[in-house]
Amino acid sequence: MGRNSKEGCLGQVRQRRIYAAIREAHTEKEYPLELACELLHVARSAYHKWASGKLSRRAAENEQLVEKLEQLHAESPDKGYRRLNDNLRHDCGIHVNDKRVLRICRARDIRSTIKYNNHGCTRRAKTPQYLAENLLDRQFYAAKPNEKWLTDVTEFKWFEGMKVQKLYLSAILDLCDRRIVSYVLSERNDNLLVFKTFDKAVKANPDAHPLFHSDRGFQYTNRAFHHKLVQA
Template sequence: MFLKKTRGDREEAGLSLVRHEFIYQAIKEENQEHNYPISTLCKFGKVSRAAYYKWLHREIPESEAENLRIADEIERIHEESPDKGYRRIKDDLERYHNIKANDKRVLRICRKLDIKSTIKYSNNGCTRQAANPQYIAENILNREFTSGAPNEKWLTDVTEFKYYVGIIKHKLYLSAILDLYDRRIVSYIIRDSNNNALVFDTFDAAIEANPDAHPIFHSDRGFQYTNRAFHAKLEAAGMTQSMSRIAKCIDNGPMEGFWGIIKRERYYGKRFTSRDSVVEMIEEYIDYYNNKRLQRNLGVLTPLEKHESYLQAA
């Protein structure tokens, strides 16, 4: 009984050759350039001669050719950014490579190519709770992590990065402020010391860039944020201070999430051997994050695209 193949069947048939395509192509090139025996090359590639010749002389179906084209771009994306999973790869294909494919198709090709995103490591924050806090604010934000407009809700925190000079370990501290509407990094400061000046200067930079902003300003109970002088700065700027509860890092979830993103995508698994290399990595990543990193929860836009779309509509 003849059964007509569905589009899914044809696509899966095309995918079946994606993994071996590169092996077959290598065999063909080595044979043509160096005249190595096909049988020997097939043995090294762990494929049969019959399968190779079938590939060599076949007519390539349209669906298979499309899968191979998509697979080639997926490999390039993965080599450049191994942290990306299939969903982010799919979004990049559509936005930056003009290739439309649904999530399932990209996932199947990634599985055939054994492409997986890098492992997500747990983030261990470095903010020190104040032993004798001068000012404690209520958790006004109350995990309401959505916002109707830019500069309504800001989150902030400090995290640390390590680098080595010889066997000596050094630390750098990154303080940043994140807007909950468009998830953009509003401001950031990198310093060698985790102190009040680090946090105060980050706040001042945010105000300078957004002089009319009067958001809810949420943080954990780190010693910088419970400082009376910092609370006075917030009041002078017309902001409402909010703080996470003790031992409830989820109260500042999106900020903690950003630390996890930057460290998973650019920091974990690497050994930095100079201060400049860490600073350059952070600066380049935040520029990439704000301007090029597509986010599905923003409608497959970058943070600055989301921000600018609001300004244009206002």
């Protein structure tokens, strides 16, 4: 989608907020409509068109999206735009791409209350025993469950007095609905952590044969893990 369409989507959402402000000033605070429109640089004819509901199809869709996204965000403020779009798709039957949802969320200042940092801690193997081709090729979506699994190890660090404590989370995520297929917590970032995570996922989904994507960390590029992939 080009720059003009991006700006158009943002402009529609911002314009809606301006129209809503004019309506509030006029109806609730008895501000003269002509003056409110003049101060906010809006033609009265444009405002009346909006107030009467004569919006373009795209603008009407964006209004519905704003309403749904604000409702979903109020219910789950921890969710980012991708997970909100998952809810739109699975719970509301609304199918739009992530970029459109992101633009609307930015325009409405809808953002997750949780800040995510990149704490991926898998170390690249110095002498990898097996390197697979990158079949995913940045196509981070899937049409059905168990089609594509994504995995990584995350490090959590905190202090107890002056001593640093660490905990490692290995997880496998389904790219269709972003559910966590399996996860394992450990005090050690080693092969066993990754192997246990994979074994749990396979045991819970015995009929699944997904494309399995990871980085080239030492746990994922050894022969033992490759053997597990082949056997699964």
